[in-house]
Amino acid sequence: xxIPLNKIIIGDCAEILKKFPDNCIDLIITSPPYADNxxxxxxxxxxDKYVEWFLPxxxxxxxxxxxxxxxxxxIKERVVDGxxxxxxxxxxxxxxxxxxxWTEEFVWHKKNCYPGKWPNRFRDAWERCLQFNKNKHFNxxxxxxxxxxxxxxxxxxxxxxxxxxIRDESKVKSGFGKKIxxxxxxxxxxPTNVLHLATECSNRNHSxxxxxxxxxxxxxxxxxxxxxxxxxxxxxxxxVIAAYRLGRSYIGIDKSPYFYEIAxxxxxxxxxxxxAKFGRG
Numbered sequence: 001x002x003i004p005l006n007k008i009i010i011g012d013c014a015e016i017l018k019k020f021p022d023n024c025i026d027l028i029i030t031s032p033p034y035a036d037n038x039x040x041x042x043x044x045x046x047x048d049k050y051v052e053w054f055l056p057x058x059x060x061x062x063x064x065x066x067x068x069x070x071x072x073x074x075i076k077e078r079v080v081d082g083x084x085x086x087x088x089x090x091x092x093x094x095x096x097x098x099x100x101x102w103t104e105e106f107v108w109h110k111k112n113c114y115p116g117k118w119p120n121r122f123r124d125a126w127e128r129c130l131q132f133n134k135n136k137h138f139n140x141x142x143x144x145x146x147x148x149x150x151x152x153x154x155x156x157x158x159x160x161x162x163x164x165x166i167r168d169e170s171k172v173k174s175g176f177g178k179k180i181x182x183x184x185x186x187x188x189x190x191p192t193n194v195l196h197l198a199t200e201c202s203n204r205n206h207s208x209x210x211x212x213x214x215x216x217x218x219x220x221x222x223x224x225x226x227x228x229x230x231x232x233x234x235x236x237x238x239x240v241i242a243a244y245r246l247g248r249s250y251i252g253i254d255k256s257p258y259f260y261e262i263a264x265x266x267x268x269x270x271x272x273x274x275x276a277k278f279g280r281g
Contacts, residue, residue, distance in 0.1 A: 003024050013232035013233065027218070028232065030072075030232050030233045034076060069222075070132070074128070075088055099134070101134070101135070102132055103136075107128065108127045109195065110199045144220040147188060149187055195217060199211060212242050215243070233253070245270075
């Protein structure tokens with residue numbers, strides 16, 4: 001079967017992806033329904049049934065992802081009876097048994113999270129972005145997400161000590177070390193695994209839209225031009241719009257007719273308004 005490039009498809013990804021050939025997707029990035037949250041807009045899967053619900057879908061993700069591809073899963077535990085439920089931890093363990101490598105964990109720090117008051121906790125200001133791979137060797141383009149060195153280089157790199165000019169091993173014998181002289185003359189550095197991005201405020205049609213900067217960052221890091229990006233829970237279409245802007249092919253899937261129409265409308269609007277800006281036909 002020829003995969004439906006640059007399309008948004010209505011239906012359950014667990015069934016739709018069965019028609020896709022093996023090893024056809026370069027990057028999967030998605031934020032699935034969270035357990036029991038927002039029952040009127042999501043399925044409202046119970047926390048104790050979440051892993052069982054997700055695994056048939058991740059099985060298809062594993063099959064369609066290329067051997068050097070990456071899967072980014074944006075997810076967050078919910079609170080049940082006053083404590084964090086363990087369904088995300090359980091899901092990670094079961095996905096490892098399924099054949100996935102849990103390669104990395106990124107943190108999305110939501111800079112503008114809403115204030116709130118709870119008797120036994122502070123406001124939630126972050127979410128997980130879990131990285132899974134099929135193999136230890138996968139495509140990663142770190143130079144595409146480098147950040148400015150910052151003003152510290154003006155003082156820190158001016159007067160180097162003797163240990164700055166060699167690999168200075170950790171004094172606590174942790175195995176880590178640094179060689180400061182390597183950064184002299186550089187304008188950019190590699191980022192950390194914490195992404196500081198405000199939540200999406202402009203999209204009122206979806207109750208849990210992530211900012212377009214989030215999929216854009218991962219698309220830059222784990223794919224190149226014309227690669228195929230899949231979002232199997234596409235929602236309002238943020239990730240496919242990001243893929244379009246960056247010159248990647250995309251496939252979006254959502255079982256909700258309501259969100260399907262929203263995503264189609266958003267993508268059509270982007271194509272009409274953004275063609276000249278992004279050089280797209």
